[in-house]
Each structure stands twice: as structure tokens, then as C-alpha cells.
Amino acid sequence: MFKWKKLILPLLLLIAMLIMSACGKSPADKQQDSNTYTLKIHMVINEQDPIYQGYAEFKKGVEARTNGKVKVELYPNGVLGNDEDLLQQAMLGGNVAVNSDAGRLGVWVPEMGILLAPYLTDNANEMQKLLKSDLVKKWTDELAQKKGLTVLSFNYYAGARHFITKKPISTPEDLNGLKIRTPGSPVWQETIKAMGATPVALPWTETYPAIEQGVIDGAEAQDSATYGAKIYEVAKYITKTGHIQLWNCLVVGTKWFEQLPKEYQQILIEESIKAGDFTTNKVLASEKELEDKMDATGAIIKEVDIKPFKTKSEIVYSKLNYQDLRQEVNKVLGK
Numbered sequence: 001m002f003k004w005k006k007l008i009l010p011l012l013l014l015i016a017m018l019i020m021s022a023c024g025k026s027p028a029d030k031q032q033d034s035n036t037y038t039l040k041i042h043m044v045i046n047e048q049d050p051i052y053q054g055y056a057e058f059k060k061g062v063e064a065r066t067n068g069k070v071k072v073e074l075y076p077n078g079v080l081g082n083d084e085d086l087l088q089q090a091m092l093g094g095n096v097a098v099n100s101d102a103g104r105l106g107v108w109v110p111e112m113g114i115l116l117a118p119y120l121t122d123n124a125n126e127m128q129k130l131l132k133s134d135l136v137k138k139w140t141d142e143l144a145q146k147k148g149l150t151v152l153s154f155n156y157y158a159g160a161r162h163f164i165t166k167k168p169i170s171t172p173e174d175l176n177g178l179k180i181r182t183p184g185s186p187v188w189q190e191t192i193k194a195m196g197a198t199p200v201a202l203p204w205t206e207t208y209p210a211i212e213q214g215v216i217d218g219a220e221a222q223d224s225a226t227y228g229a230k231i232y233e234v235a236k237y238i239t240k241t242g243h244i245q246l247w248n249c250l251v252v253g254t255k256w257f258e259q260l261p262k263e264y265q266q267i268l269i270e271e272s273i274k275a276g277d278f279t280t281n282k283v284l285a286s287e288k289e290l291e292d293k294m295d296a297t298g299a300i301i302k303e304v305d306i307k308p309f310k311t312k313s314e315i316v317y318s319k320l321n322y323q324d325l326r327q328e329v330n331k332v333l334g335k
Helices: 002-023 027-033 050-065 083-091 110-116 124-131 134-147 186-194 204-212 223-228 254-258 262-296 307-313 315-319 323-333
Strands: 037-042 070-075 096-101 149-165 179-182 198-201 218-222 237-253 300-303
Touching: 037 050, 050 070, 050 149, 050 237, 050 262, 070 262, 083 096, 083 149, 083 237, 110 134, 110 186, 110 237, 110 323, 124 134, 124 149, 124 237, 124 262, 124 323, 134 149, 134 323, 149 223, 149 254, 149 262, 179 186, 179 204, 186 198, 186 237, 186 307, 186 315, 204 218, 218 223, 218 237, 223 262, 237 254, 237 262, 237 307, 254 262, 262 300, 307 315, 315 323
Parallel strands: 037 070, 037 096, 179 198, 179 218, 237 300
Antiparallel strands: 096 237, 149 218, 149 237
């Protein structure tokens, strides 16, 4: 009888632990779940841009799936500052995310810059295959480990970039002497130089007044950005060179991201992928509509033979030492 009494207490404790496990989380888990987190997403685009609309979907999905424990705030039009400052804040652990691209991130992981090299792929499907590959994952892992920036997903298609100028463009020679606004990253700068123009690095929000005042002669951008910023009002010639396929990514600070419960980390990744797919489909479906709207206001949109532009831009791969890397990319694409 005495032996049974000695066994009853441990047995009851074991049963109690099993019941707690089956019924839900421990008090410590519940305390962790009571925490709330806020993520501020910075972007220079406006509310009409498909990428902003994609982030609105991201916000909706994240807040629903975390029961409001992760709140997402959207800040368009560059109101939080410039991209570089916000990326630095993210590296230091700030609760900010940045709509970025391979050009800017390529400053820290040089291989990533090739994702914006001229005419790297022939269409959006090829680029999607590349962005989902182990090759690109290797680069994003390096970015997180070395610079403290975590890419949630790289599948926000912004569109093909074209020239928007005050004078008509038919060949690369027509770009000679023109000052063209472009981001400051090396791959963009070298691409515009190779095609004959002089690249000028300016914040996107300053592009309209710079063209209007004659500081620059034009810009290069995707249709959604051109339409959203009304650049066609001050530079009516849109030349469809499609020299760069622009894919954006949502980047958060690794320090901030890793403080989240694992469940929330996974939700952010999954919802970013969903939002990127939403954005890509919207961009592909709306390109003609945007061009029709700009055409109706007096913009002159022109298809050109892109072969001379491709030939001119080939030098970019040797200047930036991308020749071997390009062969790796072609292997991924099965070329």
C-alpha cells in the first residue's frame, strides 16, 4: 500500500503536465503571445503604384494571421526619409522595412547587382525562376549574415524600365549628351553610360522638378512609376527599351526579425510571397492600361528595335566583372 502512495503523486504530476500540453500553451508562451510588434514599411512610390497595393495586401494578411499582434504601417512617398538611411536603421535593429532592389543591396553583396544587369533575362517568367533559385538564396543568406538585412521575398515585379525624355529616342546614339536620372548603384550607372547617356543619381521624388527645370533631360523608369509621378507631363517621349527588368524586394532588419516568435517570422515570409505574386500579376495586367492613359494625355510611346541597345549594354558585364556570374545565371535558366 505504501508503495502505491509513493507512486500516486508523480503520476498525478505527469497527468497534469500532459493536460496542460494538450490544452494549449504554457503561461510563459501566453505571456510571449501578449507582445505586439509594429513594422513600418518605407517606400518612395505613391498609393496608386501596384507595389504599394501589394504591401497593402501584405498588411492585411499579416495582421489577420497574427490577430493584430504584428501591426504593419505603410509609408509611401518617401515620408520616412531616403532608402539608404532607412536600410541603416533596419541594420541597427529598427522596426522598419524597406522596399528595395538588387542594385542597392548589391553594394553589400556585389553578386546581387547582376539581377539588374541589362537584358539579363528575356521575360518575367525567366526572372521569377532565377529569383526562386538556390543561387539567389545564397546571396540573400549572405546579406542577412554579414549585413543584418533579411529579404522576406524578392518577387515584387515593378516592370520593364524605359527611357522618358524631352526629345525622341530611336537609337542609342540619340542618348548621347543627355543627362538621365537613374539610381546611384553601379549596375544602373554603368548601364546608362553604356547606352550613351550621362547618368545622374537623384532621389525619385526630385525627378519631376529636375526635368521641369532643365537640370536633367529625362529619366528611365517602369510604367507604373512614370505614371504615378506624372513624369510624362515634363518629358513626353517614352521609348520602350525594356533595358532592365525591375524586381523589388521587402527587406527587414535581421535583429528585429529574429526577435519575433518563429510562427510570426514564417507568416511574414509567406505573406510577403503572396503580396509579391499579387503585385506581379497586377503589373503585368495593367501595363497596357497605363500606357493608354499616358497616351491619352499627349505622351508619345514608341516601340524601337532593342538590338542596338542590347549590343551597347554588353560592356556592362565586363566592366562589373559579371562574365562568370552570368554563366551561372544562364545555367539556372537552362541556357
